[in-house]
Amino acid sequence: MKTATTKWDTYQNQAVTEYTIENKNGVKLGILSWGATLHTLSVPSKDGDKNLVLSYHKMEDYLSNPFYVCMGIGRIGGRLGGGTFEMGGKTYTVDTNEGKDTTLHGGPHGFNTVNWDGEIDDSDANEAKIILSHTFKSSDDSFPGDMTAKMIYSLDNNDRVNLKFEANSTALTLFNPTLHVYFNLSDDQLISGQTLQINAKEHLEVTSEKIPTGNFIQNAGTPFDFSKGQNLGEAIRGMQGTTEKGFDDLFHVEPAADNKIAELSDPQSNRSVTIKSSRNGLVVFTANSFTSDMKLATGAGQPYMGVALEAQTLSDTPHHPNFGDVSVPAGKTQTYEIAYEVKY
Numbered sequence: 039m040k041t042a043t044t045k046w047d048t049y050q051n052q053a054v055t056e057y058t059i060e061n062k063n064g065v066k067l068g069i070l071s072w073g074a075t076l077h078t079l080s081v082p083s084k085d086g087d088k089n090l091v092l093s094y095h096k097m098e099d100y101l102s103n104p105f106y107v108c109m110g111i112g113r114i115g116g117r118l119g120g121g122t123f124e125m126g127g128k129t130y131t132v133d134t135n136e137g138k139d140t141t142l143h144g145g146p147h148g149f150n151t152v153n154w155d156g157e158i159d160d161s162d163a164n165e166a167k168i169i170l171s172h173t174f175k176s177s178d179d180s181f182p183g184d185m186t187a188k189m190i191y192s193l194d195n196n197d198r199v200n201l202k203f204e205a206n207s208t209a210l211t212l213f214n215p216t217l218h219v220y221f222n223l224s225d226d227q228l229i230s231g232q233t234l235q236i237n238a239k240e241h242l243e244v245t246s247e248k249i250p251t252g253n254f255i256q257n258a259g260t261p262f263d264f265s266k267g268q269n270l271g272e273a274i275r276g277m278q279g280t281t282e283k284g285f286d287d288l289f290h291v292e293p294a295a296d297n298k299i300a301e302l303s304d305p306q307s308n309r310s311v312t313i314k315s316s317r318n319g320l321v322v323f324t325a326n327s328f329t330s331d332m333k334l335a336t337g338a339g340q341p342y343m344g345v346a347l348e349a350q351t352l353s354d355t356p357h358h359p360n361f362g363d364v365s366v367p368a369g370k371t372q373t374y375e376i377a378y379e380v381k382y
């Protein structure tokens with residue numbers, strides 16, 4: 039494995055570092071210290087390296103829009119309605135960053151807003167790791183407990199990227215992290231030609247503010263039925279009468295025996311990525327509201343430039359105990375993993 043640590047940019051007077059790993063097949067993983075951002079997941083192609091994820095050339099561009107492009111998300115992914123929740127017999131009120139009183143993607147000082155400490159572990163010849171860590175104070179966004187978090191990315195010689203999240207808090211708290219990764223596997227600007235398969239029979243009903251109501255909606259017979267694989271262009275066309283004009287939905291996934299929950303593939307280039315997670319949720323966001331002022335590496339922003347696939351536990355969990363339990367006792371180290379296996 040080849041590894042490197044380089045200064046990539048300066049943002050808010052801080053050096054932003056890029057940590058890179060290249061495996062024996064020429065697959066490259068590049069992670070930025072700011073936001074623990076997945077900057078590059080590139081595979082060899084006839085035209086040179088092909089980055090399978092959306093990216094920018096400057097840190098400022100990542101943070102000048104509300105789309106969290108390929109950034110770490112925490113403490114909790116998705117929306118927490120009302121900015122308040124009960125846990126362990128107490129009521130907590132946390133900081134909000136959307137609409138009247140919604141906490142989106144962990145709040146105003148979430149995982150994407152800080153420059154994480156990092157190091158590379160290349161002691162294993164078949165799998166190198168990039169280890170990022172940061173302590174989020176309770177005073178940052180009013181969640182209980184100072185929480186030391188780690189995001190550990192690894193790349194092995196079987197073209198598998200594994201992302202392990204770890205957290206340990208000084209008080210009982212919530213932890214439901216994810217990676218806001220947007221894929222576009224094709225050589226086209228848009229994702230329309232790609233096929234998405236999801237192991238899900240239902241998705242969540244949400245309010246006009248996108249807060250889960252607690253009801254599940256069956257996917258069969260609707261544009262949401264990705265169970266056998268569906269062309270994304272056709273599926274998006276099926277959503278044109280809706281306010282969103284595409285997908286921005288939380289699918290209730292059933293992980294297979296090997297934890298596979300979804301696969302995105304591009305029939306034209308034969309590239310694919312398989313996503314594995316043991317948790318029960320996957321957000322699918324087809325970048326419906328991307329705007330032309332976004333200076334992405336593949337061009338000016340436009341709807342459907344990428345598809346965000348965010349594996350997590352169903353969000354707003356504290357208000358819906360049947361969605362799962364994302365609480366973590368004080369002093370307990372909680373871990374979650376997401377794997378991305380690429381073929382090309």
Ligand SMILES: OC[C@H]1O[C@H](O[C@H]2[C@H](O)[C@@H](O)[C@H](O)O[C@@H]2CO)[C@H](O)[C@@H](O)[C@@H]1O
Pocket residue numbers: 104105106116248286287321323327348
């Ligand atoms: O306000 C910016 C955009 O916010 C939303 O997009 C988020 C989406 O709802 C989440 O499910 C996803 O995990 O993250 C997206 C980026 O923040 C709106 O849906 C979108 O229309 C807004 O433009």
